[in-house]
Amino acid sequence: MTKPSTSLIHAALPRYRQIAEQIARQIEAGHLVVGQKLPPERDMAAQYEVAVGTIRKALAHCEELGLLTRRQGSGNYVTDAERSGALYSFFRLELPDGGGLPRAEMLAIDTMTKPGHLPAFGGAPTAHRFRRKRYLDDRCVALEEIWLDASTHPALPATEISESLYLYYRDCLDIWITHAEDSLSLGQFPDWTPQDFPVPAGENACLVERFSYVEHRQKIEYSRTWFDSRFARYVARLT
Amino acid sequence: MTKPSTSLIHAALPRYRQIAEQIARQIEAGHLVVGQKLPPERDMAAQYEVAVGTIRKALAHCEELGLLTRRQGSGNYVTDAERSGALYSFFRLELPDGGGLPRAEMLAIDTMTKPGHLPAFGGAPTAHRFRRKRYLDDRCVALEEIWLDASTHPALPATEISESLYLYYRDCLDIWITHAEDSLSLGQFPDWTPQDFPVPAGENACLVERFSYVEHRQKIEYSRTWFDSRFARYVARLT
DNA sequence: AGGAATTTGTGCGTATGTATC
DNA sequence: AGATACATACGCACAAATTCC
Numbered sequence: 229m230t231k232p233s234t235s236l237i238h239a240a241l242p243r244y245r246q247i248a249e250q251i252a253r254q255i256e257a258g259h260l261v262v263g264q265k266l267p268p269e270r271d272m273a274a275q276y277e278v279a280v281g282t283i284r285k286a287l288a289h290c291e292e293l294g295l296l297t298r299r300q301g302s303g304n305y306v307t308d309a310e311r312s313g314a315l316y317s318f319f320r321l322e323l324p325d326g327g328g329l330p331r332a333e334m335l336a337i338d339t340m341t342k343p344g345h346l347p348a349f350g351g352a353p354t355a356h357r358f359r360r361k362r363y364l365d366d367r368c369v370a371l372e373e374i375w376l377d378a379s380t381h382p383a384l385p386a387t388e389i390s391e392s393l394y395l396y397y398r399d400c401l402d403i404w405i406t407h408a409e410d411s412l413s414l415g416q417f418p419d420w421t422p423q424d425f426p427v428p429a430g431e432n433a434c435l436v437e438r439f440s441y442v443e444h445r446q447k448i449e450y451s452r453t454w455f456d457s458r459f460a461r462y463v464a465r466l467t
Numbered sequence: 468m469t470k471p472s473t474s475l476i477h478a479a480l481p482r483y484r485q486i487a488e489q490i491a492r493q494i495e496a497g498h499l500v501v502g503q504k505l506p507p508e509r510d511m512a513a514q515y516e517v518a519v520g521t522i523r524k525a526l527a528h529c530e531e532l533g534l535l536t537r538r539q540g541s542g543n544y545v546t547d548a549e550r551s552g553a554l555y556s557f558f559r560l561e562l563p564d565g566g567g568l569p570r571a572e573m574l575a576i577d578t579m580t581k582p583g584h585l586p587a588f589g590g591a592p593t594a595h596r597f598r599r600k601r602y603l604d605d606r607c608v609a610l611e612e613i614w615l616d617a618s619t620h621p622a623l624p625a626t627e628i629s630e631s632l633y634l635y636y637r638d639c640l641d642i643w644i645t646h647a648e649d650s651l652s653l654g655q656f657p658d659w660t661p662q663d664f665p666v667p668a669g670e671n672a673c674l675v676e677r678f679s680y681v682e683h684r685q686k687i688e689y690s691r692t693w694f695d696s697r698f699a700r701y702v703a704r705l706t
Numbered sequence: 707a708g709g710a711a712t713t714t715g716t717g718c719g720t721a722t723g724t725a726t727c
Numbered sequence: 728a729g730a731t732a733c734a735t736a737c738g739c740a741c742a743a744a745t746t747c748c
Contacts, residue, residue: 242735242736243735243736244735280737280738280739281735282737299744300744300745301744301746303745
């Protein structure tokens, strides 16, 4: 069997899931355009150095997620949906009319002991805190505060952090986020809301709280996202 | 290759679908009891005279339909569709502290031409409208308005409608909801808000808009759910 | 219109990994 | 620790749908 492409220490995602992730991210990054036809399965199998059946499972997974449409005798196509970017990558915000290319701008990165008001997650007493502005089509629509448990990486490597945090986790920290749990309610924009944000601090906001998991039931990340429903909406796909 | 077991004239269902149908019938006929463990996949493969991979595809299909639960290292089990939370698997509201047993109370059922303000879904000009109150642990936490496209059933059969609409769709209308897409924003409680609802009409609410799908891309249902985040929160699990 | 080439779908059999009992 | 059972993955052959000449 082809050996897994990750270290032997960590339990890797199955190969077909890794490939599905890569395809999904290529779509989000714009490397695969909506409507575009993918290479034949046999070519992709050769490219990824796996058997055709493995590629087929990855593609089937992408279809389930609504990213691809598969047509027998024809090919695999990037879904023409209004919403290609927002579905995967666990980013769930879209413009009110749908769609919007997601971007992020880092405001601050700090490592500190977890404040008492945070819910329990991870095993370390410290965590890395990321604060970001979130954009859709160059419009700032949300604020984000992300707490990554510091147990696996007491200090962050001094590399460029990509716009997709999960991609950064995967490529630089070897942390594979397998699933997440979002909880939505009402809240107020935080006191660190930047001056140039379209809504001032203290105003009402839709609040998304999230736990992200690696492996089975191990919460490794907690985040909060604030947005105003005039500028964005939260979209979830259920199966 | 094993020849298909159906006539040569009609296009046969794939073998794995035939087997899935047989398993489904056995469950519905009561030959397979809820919670029962199926034989090992290798035995079933021998029984049906197919390869293990084919049986696995059939079982996976049954799992998609919610008929089976598959557990690695353990076995395949008939799902308790009536009793388990599976029937509410698309219901995403929980009490603020988590959990809560979901219930529903029907307020009104009407069939009418789709109002202009509805987004596009289904193929018919008419739809069935359900209005319901939603409970968690006997506390009324949300209101629901559901529009089911009337293309498949111009009139609803005069049967009892179970608390789980999706179960009713499946058992009485033969409509299998495969997935759904939720979109969250802020809204106002509707003008038909009952007097005894904890929040009066016109107040701010968290609004969940949902499209439900049969097959892969066919929207057949549109619904709106209003709730107050003091009484409930929306939870989404993402993979 | 029609036949060949292409591409995905179905199915077989087997080996090995991993979770559960 | 061992046995059982599902999960992943390989490679191959042929069917069915589509596309192209």
